[in-house]
Amino acid sequence: GAGVSQSPRYKVTKRGQDVALRCDPISGHVSLYWYRQALGQGPEFLTYFNYEAQQDKSGLPNDRFSAERPEGSISTLTIQRTEQRDSAMYRCASSLAAGGETQYFGPGTRLLVL
Amino acid sequence: QQPVQSPQAVILREGEDAVINCSSSKALYSVHWYRQKHGEAPVFLMILLKGGEQKGHDKISASFNEKKQQSSLYLTASQLSYSGTYFCGTEPSSSNTGKLIFGQGTTLQVKP
Numbered sequence: 001g002a003g004v005s006q007s008p009r010y011k012v013t014k015r016g017q018d019v020a021l022r023c024d025p026i027s028g029h030v031s032l033y034w035y036r037q038a039l040g041q042g043p044e045f046l047t048y049f050n051y052e053a054q055q056d057k058s059g060l061p062n063d064r065f066s067a068e069r070p071e072g073s074i075s076t077l078t079i080q081r082t083e084q085r086d087s088a089m090y091r092c093a094s095s096l097a098a099g100g101e102t103q104y105f106g107p108g109t110r111l112l113v114l
Numbered sequence: 115q116q117p118v119q120s121p122q123a124v125i126l127r128e129g130e131d132a133v134i135n136c137s138s139s140k141a142l143y144s145v146h147w148y149r150q151k152h153g154e155a156p157v158f159l160m161i162l163l164k165g166g167e168q169k170g171h172d173k174i175s176a177s178f179n180e181k182k183q184q185s186s187l188y189l190t191a192s193q194l195s196y197s198g199t200y201f202c203g204t205e206p207s208s209s210n211t212g213k214l215i216f217g218q219g220t221t222l223q224v225k226p
Contacts, residue, residue, distance in 0.1 A: 041218065043216050091155065100143060103203075108155060
């Protein structure tokens, strides 16, 4: 079946602009996770959802970052007033349930802030 | 809080074996292993749960020592396709939410 998809795959923006990154999880997966991955590093947790409820947002760097999953399926990660330090690969993963379940990663969105 | 992986890098000849270790300072509920090739998404290999349950590929084996908060991934008779960066992701016992904390990665290169 279809895996996790993310769009756009690449996003170039100017400092100060807002960006919205989309994640479409595997159908039927309850839990959805957002990670950020710097080059050569492991993924870094940002936030996660069970259905539409945001359960943990402790990894969001500051209040310019927000995420939603209004209908319990597609999720959007929004970064307001982007800064150059926000440049990274943003990855989404989904799993059947939270806790002890396999997380399947999407291809990621490469964000470059000029 | 980030788990520590060792070694940082390994170079093997095809057919040789390797062990990659992951050590955490926190009590763990589960350990997840992924392999990532350059420019691609991490691919799931194995999940080891507290209590001994494992889920993963038949050709991959791993261990999880709950008392020591350590896990090891065993790669036997390595193939060229095993090349990549291996990450362990740890889920603290206090969490049980699927929130994973990843190690810094172990780069494996398999040569013909």
